[in-house]
Amino acid sequence: MAFKHLFKARLNWTSVPKETAPTTKQYLKTHQIAIEGKDILNISAAKAFKGDPGLYNPEDLLLSSLVSCHMMSYLYVCSQNGIDVMSYQDGAEATLEVLENGSGRIIEVRLHPKVVIKQQEKIAEALNLHKKANELCFIANSCNFKIVHYPTCTN
Known part of the structure; x- marks a missing residue:
């Protein structure tokens, strides 16, 4: 018999203006993942993809x-x-x-x-x-x- 377990994660991201060329819109990629009862994870893109290298990706x-x-x-x-x-x-x-x-x-x-x-x-x-x-x-x-x-x- 197979058992199923449900895992939940909540993502929170808010747009933060980033200075770029006038014709290019670029978003900061830093965001948070919340899992009930656990510390919040601060996440970004990898450095190679213009993310914050100090955060997990x-x-x-x-x-x-x-x-x-x-x-x-x-x-x-x-x-x-x-x-x-x-x-x-x-x-x-x-x-x-x-x-x-x-x-x-x-x-x-x-x-x-x-x-x-x-x-x-x-x-x-x-x-x-x-x-x-x-x-x-x-x-x-x-x-x-x-x-x-x-x-x-x-x-």
Whole structure:
């Protein structure tokens, strides 16, 4: 039986005049996302798209969602297989392709999880569990781009 969960986010943006050439209208891209019971997220476009480089952008948040979800899925499959994870780090990267018409999309994400486990004899199994974690990851299952894993594991 499938279960459905509803997630809500509220966006708030107000036009702020920005000086540009008289024939060009440009908008500041800074806005807020509110999720009930949580701190407000201040967001902008990426610096490459004339956003505020000091704020998170949608691409940052997409990559963060994917790397976080993969870790949680990985911890779950490790617990199911009796593997004691001591630490988990990842230096994830996403490649955004922008076309001449201004459209674009993420074309690939590379995850580089570095996992430390307690049991040396389970290192090979721990490495293989990244595939299972990817199959379970809610965010990975929602993506239409390639997700590549380059895991390492030590004890």
